[in-house]
Amino acid sequence: MKKTIIAFAAILLVIACSKKESTDGxxxxxxxxxxxxxxxxxxxxxxxxxxxxxxxxxxxxxxxxxxxxxxxxxxxxxxxxxxxxxxxxxxxxxxxxxxxxxxxxxxxxxxxxxxxxGSKNQELYEQYQKINSRFIDENLSMVEPRFKAIKRQDQKALDSLTAKEESNIKRKYLYATNFALNNKDYEIAPYIALSQIYDINVKFLDTIEKSMSPKVAKSLYGKKLTKYVADIKKQQEAVPATPAAASAQE
CATH class of the missing domain: 2.60.40.1120 (Carboxypeptidase-like, regulatory domain)
Incomplete structure (x- = not known):
């Protein structure tokens, strides 16, 4: 009986170890x-x-x-x-x-x-890419009109295209920021912040960083975002931004 109990305990231990390995891998x-x-x-x-x-x-x-x-x-x-x-x-x-x-x-x-x-983060990434591709396509659609405007030296058309491009970029960054905040419980949030809007005003990155769940904050990209935001703040404290530089990040 004792040997049976020991054998049963050993089987349970093997099962527990296999489950742990499949979870970590x-x-x-x-x-x-x-x-x-x-x-x-x-x-x-x-x-x-x-x-x-x-x-x-x-x-x-x-x-x-x-x-x-x-x-x-x-x-x-x-x-x-x-x-x-x-x-x-x-x-x-x-x-x-x-x-x-x-x-x-x-x-x-x-x-x-x-x-x-099989990956929730992949599913969310595909959702993000579906919308983000629209901003990319819109920018690409302005390449030919810009080339033609430059060729005919049409400054009015160039100014109009520049305004549209800037508006498109702002909408793209706003969408990425909101997407990260709405998915703060997943590692996609800090990844989007680091890969898509790393050059946005640090206050937005700081908001995303502070919104992360404890689990996400301990993840690979969560730690990278925390360090990145801290490094930017340290640099800004050492060299105060000029009004022009500050407005350019907004």
Missing amino acids: LHITGNIKGLKKGTLYIQRIVDTSLVVIDSIKMDGNSAFETTIKLDSPEMLYLFLDRGVTNSLDNNILFFAEPGNINIDTNLDNYIAGAKIT
Whole structure:
């Protein structure tokens, strides 16, 4: 009886350890339709450079699977080395978080065709990108009119386009700020602040930083945002901003 109890306790311990490992790690599964051969590289940004943290050889099977250590939600890249071409369409950006995530795509539309499931932060990031792309498209739509206005030396048209561009940028920054504040319980909030509106007036970044939940504040991007805001404040205290510089950040 005693041996049975000990054995049962040992089984429970193994189960508990496996659950802990699956919680702390990132289990990635996926399929790249049409891929026969190549290598997948999972990358992260370290000091502004992409660093490989795992690789998967693909040979005859388009499905893939791997597990990596991931302590905090983080933007990662799934880079495909096709072996035969240097296609620009080869790096999928995805917001990974501990647990299970699945990435399905195809060889012809590797990035555009990607469907990523299993990550709440990824879901929120896609929502953000859907609206943010409208601001990007609006700016692009003004490139040709600006070129033509410069060519015919039409200052009135140039001033009008400049005003529209500035208005578009303000709306873009306002949307990013509100999105971060509305999603303060997720790591997407400090990520948006750091990657999209890092050059906005520090008072907005400070508001986002202070709104983060305790869990998010302890995350990778939460800590980075806290440090970034503190560094900006320290710089501003050392060198007071001129009225012109202060208004330019608003």
